[in-house]
Amino acid sequence: MKRISLVNAAHDLVRDILRPGDIAIDATVGNGHDTVFLAGQVGPFGQVYGFDIQQAAIDSTREKFGKTGLSNCLTLIHASHADMDNKIPVQLHGKISVIMFNLGYLPGSDKNVITQTDSTLAALTVAKRILAVSGIITLLAYPGHLGGEQETDQVEKWCSHLDTRQFEISTIYSTEHKDSAPRLFVIRKLCEGFD
Ligand SMILES: C[S@@+](CC[C@H](N)C(=O)[O-])C[C@H]1O[C@@H](n2cnc3c(N)ncnc32)[C@H](O)[C@@H]1O
Numbered sequence: 001m002k003r004i005s006l007v008n009a010a011h012d013l014v015r016d017i018l019r020p021g022d023i024a025i026d027a028t029v030g031n032g033h034d035t036v037f038l039a040g041q042v043g044p045f046g047q048v049y050g051f052d053i054q055q056a057a058i059d060s061t062r063e064k065f066g067k068t069g070l071s072n073c074l075t076l077i078h079a080s081h082a083d084m085d086n087k088i089p090v091q092l093h094g095k096i097s098v099i100m101f102n103l104g105y106l107p108g109s110d111k112n113v114i115t116q117t118d119s120t121l122a123a124l125t126v127a128k129r130i131l132a133v134s135g136i137i138t139l140l141a142y143p144g145h146l147g148g149e150q151e152t153d154q155v156e157k158w159c160s161h162l163d164t165r166q167f168e169i170s171t172i173y174s175t176e177h178k179d180s181a182p183r184l185f186v187i188r189k190l191c192e193g194f195d
Contacts, residue, residue, distance in 0.1 A: 006140055006172060006174055006182055006183070006184040007033075007034075007102070007140065009172050009184055010034075010100065010138040010140060010184055010186075011034075011037055013136060013138060013186060014037075014038070014041065014098050014100065014136070014138060015041060017097055017098055017134070017135065017136055018038070018041035018042055018046075018097055018098055019041075019042075019046075019097075020041075020042060020043065020044070020045060020046060021042065021045045021046045022041070022042045022046045022097040022098070023042070023046060023047050023048075023049075023092055023095055023096050023097060024038040024041070024042055024046070024047075024048050024049075024096065024097055024098040024099070024100070025048070025049045025050070025051070025084070025088070025096055025098070025099040025100070025127070026038055026048060026049070026050040026051070026100050027051050027081040027084070027099060027100060027101045027123055027127070028051070028052065028081065028100075028101055028102045028103065028115065029050040029051060029052035029057050029058065029061050029076065030052065030057050030061075030102060030106045030107070031057065031060060031061070031064075031106065031107065031108070032050075032057070032060060032061030032064045032065070034100050034102060035048055035050045035061055035064075035065075035074070036061075036064060036065065036068060036070070038098065038100065039065070039068065039070040039073040039074055040068075040070065042073060042097075043070045043072075043073045044070070044072065044073065045073075046073055047073055047074075047075060048073055048074055048075070049075045049077060049087070049088055050074065050075070050076045050077065051077050051079060051080065051081040051083075051084065051087070052076075052077075052078065053078070053079070053080050053113070054106060054109065054113060055078060056106070056109060057106055057109075058076050058078050061074075061076060062074075062076060080119050080123070081101070081119065081120075081123035082118075082119040082122040082123045082126075084123055084126045084127065084130065085126045085129075085130070088130060092130070093129070093130040094130060094131075094132060095130075095132050096127075096130050096131050096132055096135060097131075097132050097134075097135045097136075098135060098136055098137075098138070099127045099130075099131060099135075099136075099137045099138075100137075100138050100139075101115075101120070101123070101124075101127075101137070101138065101139040101140065102139075102140045103115040103120060103139065103140060103141050103142060103148070103151060103152075103155075104141075104142045104145060104148060105145070111145075114145070114147055114148070115151065116147075116151070117147075117150060117151045117154045120151060120154075120155065121154060121155070121158055124137070124139070124155070124158060125158075128162070128167065128187065128189070131189045132189065133189050133190070133191055133192060134188075134189065134190075135188075135189050136186060136187065136188045136189070137185075137186070137187040138184060138185070138186055138187075139155060139184070139185040139186075139187070140182060140183075140184050140185075141155055141182065141183055141184075141185065142182045143179065143180050143181075143182070143183075144178075144180035144181070144182070149179075149180070152183065155185060156171075156185070159171075159185055159187065162187065163193070163194070165190070165191070165194065166189065166190055166191055166192070166193055166194065167187050167188065167189055167190060168187075168188040168190055169185070169186070169187050169188075170185075170186045170188075171183055171184065171185055171186070172184040172186065
């Protein structure tokens with residue numbers, strides 16, 4: 001059976017949206033794979049803002065960028081994505097084309113440092129506001145690890161409360177037919193809000 005890579009599915013969706021010169025956010029930098037991917041789409045004149053609470057993730061991603069020639073496109077922020085509102089320059093609010101989340105823990109690192117429901121939802125609430133019209137949020141969630149199930153449920157619930165006149169929400173499931181299988185939430189901003 002062909003297995004869908006949800007990371008690749010997210011990249012395919014993002015590739016359709018991003019253009020050179022755009023602004024994107026990687027809300028969970030980790031080992032920097034998504035960050036490098038985003039910079040490759042928006043470079044050489046666009047900008048990627050990357051958030052992570054772990055210094056090791058920031059350091060390894062900065063090093064990774066050294067080899068890409070795209071360091072000018074990168075702003076790494078050692079802070080929680082819940083602080084996005086303050087950390088992203090206000091003049092860019094409403095102009096962010098893509099915001100990617102990849103929840104859970106940093107592979108190869110301390111599995112106790114995981115994304116937390118409260119900060120994830122706080123970040124999503126800012127993300128939906130600062131996203132550009134026609135932009136997307138992708139969020140890869142892993143219900144299979146401790147804490148991941150509750151976080152995934154809460155993200156799903158948060159999505160279900162979005163105004164469907166303003167946002168189109170879709171969920172892509174992996175081909176593993178288990179409740180614990182990862183899933184990709186895609187939130188597309190159709191227009192500005194009504195209030
Ligand atoms: C699954 S990893 C991300 C993988 C990454 N996108 C990649 O391509 O390698 C999740 C990351 O989220 C980070 N994280 C956890 N809580 C966070 C928070 N509140 N704000 C920002 N990053 C956070 C972890 O430190 C970890 O590095």
